[in-house]
Amino acid sequence: xxxxxxxxxxxxxxxxxxxxxxxxxxxxxxxxxxxxxxxxxxxxxxxxxxxxxxxxxxxxxxxxxxxxxxxxxxxxxxxxxxxxxxxxxxxxxxxxxxxxxxxxxxxxxxxxxxxxxxxxxxxxxxxxxxxxxxxxxxxxxxxxxxxxxxxxxxxxxxxxxxxxxxxxxxxxxxxxxxxxxxxxxxxxxxxxxxxxxxxxxxxxxxxxxxxxxxxxxxxxxxxxxxxxxxxxxxxxxxxxxxxxxxxxxxxxxxxxxxxxxxxxxxxxxxxxxxxxxxxxxxxxxxxxxxxxxxxxxxxxxxxxxxxxxxxxxxxxxxxxxxxxxxxxxxxxxxxxxxxxxxxxxxxxxxxxxxxxxxxxxxxxxxxxxxxxxxxxxxxxxxxxxxxxxxxxxxxxxxxxxxxxxxxxxxxxxxxxxxxxxxxxxx
Numbered sequence: 123x124x125x126x127x128x129x130x131x132x133x134x135x136x137x138x139x140x141x142x143x144x145x146x147x148x149x150x151x152x153x154x155x156x157x158x159x160x161x162x163x164x165x166x167x168x169x170x171x172x173x174x175x176x177x178x179x180x181x182x183x184x185x186x187x188x189x190x191x192x193x194x195x196x197x198x199x200x201x202x203x204x205x206x207x208x209x210x211x212x213x214x215x216x217x218x219x220x221x222x223x224x225x226x227x228x229x230x231x232x233x234x235x236x237x238x239x240x241x242x243x244x245x246x247x248x249x250x251x252x253x254x255x256x257x258x259x260x261x262x263x264x265x266x267x268x269x270x271x272x273x274x275x276x277x278x279x280x281x282x283x284x285x286x287x288x289x290x291x292x293x294x295x296x297x298x299x300x301x302x303x304x305x306x307x308x309x310x311x312x313x314x315x316x317x318x319x320x321x322x323x324x325x326x327x328x329x330x331x332x333x334x335x336x337x338x339x340x341x342x343x344x345x346x347x348x349x350x351x352x353x354x355x356x357x358x359x360x361x362x363x364x365x366x367x368x369x370x371x372x373x374x375x376x377x378x379x380x381x382x383x384x385x386x387x388x389x390x391x392x393x394x395x396x397x398x399x400x401x402x403x404x405x406x407x408x409x410x411x412x413x414x415x416x417x418x419x420x421x422x423x424x425x426x427x428x429x430x431x432x433x434x435x436x437x438x439x440x441x442x443x444x445x446x447x448x449x450x451x452x453x454x455x456x457x458x459x460x461x462x463x464x465x466x467x468x469x470x471x472x473x474x475x476x477x478x479x480x481x482x483x484x485x486x487x488x489x490x491x492x493x494x495x496x497x498x499x500x501x502x503x504x505x506x507x508x509x510x511x512x513x514x515x516x517x518x519x520x521x522x523x524x525x526x527x528x529x530x531x532x533x534x535x536x537x538x539x540x541x542x543x544x545x546x547x548x
């Protein structure tokens with residue numbers, strides 16, 4: 123065991139875990155004051171359920187030996203209960219239990235991201251059931267495609283995108299962000315629009331909470347990206363640098379676009395620009411130079427700031443812009459690898475601008491298209507089945523009053539006019 127690498131991955135796992143409350147604060151500040159608790163509980167509840175499923179079969183389905191050899195799904199029963207990970211592997215430089223914990227955080231974060239599309243109008247029980255089904259049928263298989271690499275001796279066969287196709291996704295542009303963003307679109311379409319949308323659409327009730335959440339995500343993202351190097355070495359250092367400069371460029375890019383279009387630069391725009399750039403650099407952080415990272419971050423801030431307007435033109439209610447930031451940002455970052463990749467970076471491949479031709483761009487496009495289609499179709503089916511059986515929407519009265527009291531019998535900000543909470547002392 124390499125103690126330095128182990129210590130770095132332990133720290134990185136904790137940083138990725140920090141992203142879960144980061145998402146909760148980021149989303150929670152963006153909704154109305156009578157929806158914040160439900161929004162935050164959707165993040166924490168979904169992540170907690172995924173953690174249970176990860177122990178039972180999620181890790182196996184994601185990183186087990188491919189059941190068909192075609193790289194579509196790991197064997198769900200191979201590491202059931204994860205008891206096999208308690209024994210130290212003499213051939214591994216990292217504890218397998220630590221790798222499982224690190225990847226668990228990715229699964230939790232991805233599921234929490236999807237919740238933003240359903241803010242304020244989805245039954246909490248329906249969300250929890252949806253989260254479990256979505257992780258099982260969408261995230262675990264896609265994680266196997268993208269993150270599960272075959273062993274050098276051929277004893278373990280991994281996912282088809284990572285091995286047969288050879289696409290580059292250093293830390294989850296396809297498996298996490300594009301996957302979550304497209305799933306958010308499918309869920310939003312099945313759920314339907316909020317009452318009175320878009321004119322009565324609630325404004326962010328706490329911009330400081332949005333900035334707090336964005337700040338926590340910014341810090342946590344270093345573990346997300348640099349931790350994916352799985353070692354405390356040169357690759358992690360390059361990834362860390364690329365992540366930092368891309369995030370800064372994205373924040374400035376979104377603020378610039380707001381200034382040009384609206385005449386002002388907002389705190390919400392700055393936070394969104396930061397996140398959109400972090401999303402875009404995630405797949406590319408090990409493939410590009412710092413100049414390439416600046417370009418990707420800037421483009422993400424500019425493009426995603428325009429993409430969030432699509433929901434008004436196309437008529438879908440993506441409450442917290444998961445589609446515009448994560449789907450568009452993840453797709454953009456995945457494709458731009460085909461242009462900005464340089465063989466001097468840790469991934470060691472060249473894109474079009476560095477003499478590599480169009481081949482890598484085509485590979486990246488195929489990987490993105492496969493995840494996009496699979497995630498949208500399966501998510502839509504899951505949501506539609508739940509809508510036709512248990513129902514997804516809360517009652518109209520509860521939606522208009524705010525979901526916190528109706529779903530959880532409590533309110534984040536009490537005053538004399540609020541209903542008495544169940545179990546509260548007088």
